[in-house]
Amino acid sequence: MSSWLLLSSGLGLLCAMEVSAHADAVEDEKRPGMGRPSTLGSGPGSEQSEDQAAAPEAAADGANDEDEDDEPKYKFDFHGFLRIPAQVGIEGGKLHSPPHTPDFNYTDWTYTNNMGGPWTELWFSYGDKTVSANVVLEAYNISEASYKDLQAQLGIAQSFITLNFPTLLGDRGGLSANIGAFVGRYGMAGQYDAGQYDTYLFGATHTAGETIALTYRLTDHLTIDFEHGVGAKLEIPTFVENAPDLPYLPYPGDVQQGSTFLHHAHVSFTWDGKLTLGLHDMIAFTKDSEAADAPDGSIHTFGAELKLWESRFGSGYLGWAHLIAKDPLRVAGALETVHSFEGWEIRDNFFSKDDNSDATGNGNIDTVLFEYNFSLATLLWYPQEFWGQSNDLIFSVFGMYNHVSSDDPAFAGVADDQRGKAGSQKLKLGGSVTYNFKPWLGFQGRYDLVQPNMSDNTQSFQVLSPSLIFSSRFASNEQVILQYSHYINNGNVHGGYPYQLLAPDKDCIRIAAVMWW
Numbered sequence: 043m044s045s046w047l048l049l050s051s052g053l054g055l056l057c058a059m060e061v062s063a064h065a066d067a068v069e070d071e072k073r074p075g076m077g078r079p080s081t082l083g084s085g086p087g088s089e090q091s092e093d094q095a096a097a098p099e100a101a102a103d104g105a106n107d108e109d110e111d112d113e114p115k116y117k118f119d120f121h122g123f124l125r126i127p128a129q130v131g132i133e134g135g136k137l138h139s140p141p142h143t144p145d146f147n148y149t150d151w152t153y154t155n156n157m158g159g160p161w162t163e164l165w166f167s168y169g170d171k172t173v174s175a176n177v178v179l180e181a182y183n184i185s186e187a188s189y190k191d192l193q194a195q196l197g198i199a200q201s202f203i204t205l206n207f208p209t210l211l212g213d214r215g216g217l218s219a220n221i222g223a224f225v226g227r228y229g230m231a232g233q234y235d236a237g238q239y240d241t242y243l244f245g246a247t248h249t250a251g252e253t254i255a256l257t258y259r260l261t262d263h264l265t266i267d268f269e270h271g272v273g274a275k276l277e278i279p280t281f282v283e284n285a286p287d288l289p290y291l292p293y294p295g296d297v298q299q300g301s302t303f304l305h306h307a308h309v310s311f312t313w314d315g316k317l318t319l320g321l322h323d324m325i326a327f328t329k330d331s332e333a334a335d336a337p338d339g340s341i342h343t344f345g346a347e348l349k350l351w352e353s354r355f356g357s358g359y360l361g362w363a364h365l366i367a368k369d370p371l372r373v374a375g376a377l378e379t380v381h382s383f384e385g386w387e388i389r390d391n392f393f394s395k396d397d398n399s400d401a402t403g404n405g406n407i408d409t410v411l412f413e414y415n416f417s418l419a420t421l422l423w424y425p426q427e428f429w430g431q432s433n434d435l436i437f438s439v440f441g442m443y444n445h446v447s448s449d450d451p452a453f454a455g456v457a458d459d460q461r462g463k464a465g466s467q468k469l470k471l472g473g474s475v476t477y478n479f480k481p482w483l484g485f486q487g488r489y490d491l492v493q494p495n496m497s498d499n500t501q502s503f504q505v506l507s508p509s510l511i512f513s514s515r516f517a518s519n520e521q522v523i524l525q526y527s528h529y530i531n532n533g534n535v536h537g538g539y540p541y542q543l544l545a546p547d548k549d550c551i552r553i554a555a556v557m558w559w
Contacts, residue, residue: 082269082308119167127554131547141550146538151381151391154490155240174204192290200224215258223250231359231413238440243361243411244322245379249273249304265312273304278374295386300328302374318349326377339372354424356416365407392446393453395461405448413440430517436476444468458497465495484511500534520557
């Protein structure tokens with residue numbers, strides 16, 4: 043089973059607020075040695091902030107001061123990102139940490155990224171401008187402040203080599219390749235990260251394999267980028283019948299997953315570095331079925347996006363993706379898309395009425411994702427470049443719409459207003475205003491509306507979140523965030539997993555330390 047290659051022609055904006063929950067990096071966005079952001083996705087990436095001026099890409103670019111005729115000068119680089127929040131949920135005089143909020147879980151469609159949890163990442167790179175080795179350590183919990191959560195301590199999460207040939211095509215363009223175990227991200231609504239909802243319209247790859255990127259400048263104004271990759275899961279968890287579901291152990295799914303492979307292809311056209319049209323095609327699939335009751339599965343997503351890059355009138359993203367799921371329970375987590383890591387999570391997020399549903403996860407999902415950010419200072423400073431060095435007023439609007447369809451009787455045979463969170467139409471909308479009125483102090487107000495089932499308003503909730511952001515100066519590399527969130531929960535709203543059987547908290551207080559280097 044394979045996908046087809048699409049070849050048709052065709053911030054800092056929220057710097058006063060923390061970067062997205064996994065904070066994808068500007069350096070991830072740069073194809074090594076090509077000197078400008080990639081228009082396709084992040085490629086093999088770290089989980090760092092766009093504001094990290096010195097990045098893992100520096101190792102890929104190598105010792106920039108070395109002469110072309112010199113021997114390679116290898117360089118060691120160390121960069122990182124941390125976000126450590128203390129969060130308290132309040133409901134009926136009870137206090138909860140972590141909060142029992144409906145948008146708590148990163149792999150739940152209701153996730154808003156409004157109160158991102160712990161994340162720490164250390165990126166080690168060694169190499170020159172032609173070749174670099176990259177090793178990434180990651181964790182989404184901190185043992186001293188929690189417990190030794192085996193799943194949260196990700197350890198060596200990525201390990202790969204980058205090869206760069208930036209002048210392979212002369213002054214018109216070049217080629218880069220990444221080989222090993224790494225993450226590539228496609229369909230990111232933010233300028234250099236996954237956007238306000240911290241998810242990927244087309245997909246993030248979680249495999250070992252290769253990705254090759256080619257860039258070519260067609261004219262002084264128009265550049266074309268191609269990218270192609272293949273990969274495989276190194277291993278998949280073993281399914282044990284009637285095994286206990288323990289939250290600190292990897293969940294193997296409802297059935298034995300198959301050996302899972304990935305193929306993806308992308309092309310984009312960029313005008314003057316400001317406006318990009320991108321086309322994407324990605325498929326994760328199995329091909330090892332030996333029994334009629336364990337068919338091969340696939341998750342296939344494709345679509346188009348339009349992205350406005352850092353213009354004086356703002357930055358924006360508009361994308362559409364069509365996802366086809368066929369027996370996705372057999373597909374391991376090679377392709378993360380629309381809040382879902384594994385095939386069974388696609389079933390649970392879009393096709394399953396509840397945990398006891400017999401839904402297979404077969405069906406189609408059409409998704410529209412948009413985001414627009416406007417910086418008043420960028421407009422007023424024009425044509426002088428503004429990069430956060432003074433006061434700014436930032437407006438943001440964002441949203442996601444999903445239309446779900448399936449012939450599965452467990453979905454189609456249930457009235458839409460009786461499907462719980464598995465509505466045939468799902469909608470998230472939000473907006474924020476950020477004002478940096480002092481070098482050391484900023485304010486943000488954010489609003490979110492979440493409707494998991496537009497035919498059943500009892501599943502919906504709203505969030506109001508004012509916050510203060512402290513830093514050492516304008517455009518600094520650290521923030522301390524003091525935030526309050528008030529949840530307006532309708533009648534059938536519950537806490538996010540693993541608190542889905544409990545009443546949700548209505549109020550939350552949060553203090554978070556964030557830094558990138």
